[in-house]
Amino acid sequence: MSSTRASRSRSVLLQVICLAWVAASRADDRPVTREELDKVVRELEEVKRQQGGGKQPAKERSQGAPGAPAESSFGPGRGGIYDKPFLRGTGPRTYVGGYFDVEYIDREESPHDFRLHRLVPFFVADIHERVKFASEVEIEDGSTVEVEFAFIDLLLAGPLNFRGGVILDPLGRFNLYHDSPLYDLTDRPLVNQLVIPTTLREVGAGLFGVFEPLSGDLQIKYEAYLTSGFKGLSDDPAEDPAISRGDGFREARAHEPAFGTRRFGDNNNDFSGVGRLSIEPTLGSEIGASAHHGAYDEDGDNDLTIAAVDARYTFRQFQPGGVPVGPIEVLGEGAYADIERNTFARGLGVPGDFWGYYAQVNYHFLPEYFLPRGTRLTTALFPDSIFTLVGQWNHVNLDGNRRYRWTVGLNFRPVESTVLKLDYQFNHGTGKAPESADRDAFLISLASYF
Incomplete structure (x- = not known):
């Protein structure tokens, strides 16, 4: 009896010590880590095991051979709902984030409008040190829910890795880096709405990698995939084509349920291919070339080839007369679509x-640059804040539907991941362009990662 009481006393004492240790770790306002909590749990479990006369807990006895996966802490026998791999183990392996953007739009000859444009949660999981999962789910206009991408990466080596699932097409640079908090204007470039219809994604599989052949910042990157392809034409003459002068390729994307196909389904028995090769000679500069090729009709008789080039260069900040100027970014992208x-x-x-392009200049600055030395405005509250003055020129030609856009914008980033944007668009259309192509617009938007 005394031995039992002594054992219980030791148990209580150890638990008190463990809890005190956790509390002490918070004395300096440092959050308790998952590893520290796991250590406490293991020590308490060891006390319980010793109280049981050295007997192994039932859960441990049921695990079988050493090295077998641990059983879910939620317990077995619950219909498989809790018997999932992600409920085993203790390491942090899944990450949740996302971004959102809201807009105010005042377009000529139209009532002004407010829009919850996108809410995009994303999930990234470390299944294994060489197996990664990534996914984004886009909720557009508060109601439309679509999978933006969902793929598995097998990391074999720097220059050679495998990816399979719903992928973002590496067609141009913008389609890969299109998140609203990254972009310095509210509306996407016309070429990336109509010729490369961002967000362009398909079910596919292929290879990607990075080469670093020399010392310094030089990198060579590539992506190459086999995919399902565009869905632009049915074999039923009563069906209108999904490719049009008004909307370009937007309705012909693989994730659209065109001609009775399911989302991400194929409309013919042919594969398509897409790939991009880019060179980054220095940090902040890049040149890329990409292409997409495959049949777009149900019979597989007509091919669609889209070729694109993109470039960007960053001029580092310089100080003529002691006044900081820049950094200044120059970037652009162009695409040509050959429709058989x-x-x-x-x-x-x-x-x-179809063809089109855009060219853009971003001038980064702070008001403090032009005020007496030592004056602080936005940096008093947000030390890493920055303003950006943006100018962008757009031109697209969709088989005679010629549209032009000049946009000037100003945005403010209190932190790098959050941006408030103000834009004004000067729009013009000629040829087969609709009358609406001439309507200018004023836009305000707020976008942020979370």
Whole structure:
């Protein structure tokens, strides 16, 4: 009896010591880590095991051979709901984040409007040190829910890795880096709405990697995948083509349920291919070339080829006369789409070739640069804040639908991941462009990662 009481006393004493140790670790306002909590739990479990006369807990006895995966802490026998791999183990392996953007739009000849444009949660999981999962789910206009991407990466080596799932097409640079908090204007470039219809994603698989052949910042990157392809034309003459002069390729994307196909389904028995090669000679500079090729019609008789080039360069800050100037970014992207059309496709009105481009300049600054030395405005509250003055020129030609846009904008980033944007668009259309192409617009938007 006394031995039992002594054992219980030791147990209580050890638990008190463990709890005191956890509390002490917070004395300096440092949060308790997952590893520290796990250590406390293991010590308490050891006390319980010793109280049981050295008997192993039932859960440990049921684990079987050494090295077998630990059983879920939620317990077995619950219909498989809790018997999941992510409920085993103690290491932090899944990460949740996302971004959102809201907009105010005042367009000529239209009532002003407010828009919850996007709420995009994303999930990244370390399944293994060489197996990663990543996914984004886009909620657009507060109601439309779509998978933006969801893929598995097998990390084999720096220059050679495998990716499979719903991938972002490496067609141009903007489609890969299109998140609203990254972009310095509210609306995406016209070429990336109509010729490369961002967000362009497909089910596919392929390889990606990075080469670092020399010392310094030089990097060579590539991505190459086999995919399902565009869905632009049915074999039913009663169906209108999904490719149009008004919307470009937007309705022909793989994730659209065109011509009775399911989302991300294929409309023919052919594969498509997409790939991009880029060179980054220095930090902040890049040149890329990419292409997408494959049949777009149900019979597989007509091919669609989209070729794109992109570039960006950053001029570092300089100080003429002691006044900081910059950094200044210059960037742009262009694309050309060759649409093959047989007699059937022409008869149904499939348009001819599309092309477009944009060029943009970003000038980063702080008001403090132009005030007496030592004056602090935004940096008093947000030390890493920055303003950006933006100018962008757009031109697209969708088989005679010619549209032009000049945008000037100013944005403020209190921190790098959060941005408030003000833009004004000067729009103009010629040829087969609709009247709405001439309507200018004023936009305000707020976007942030979380």
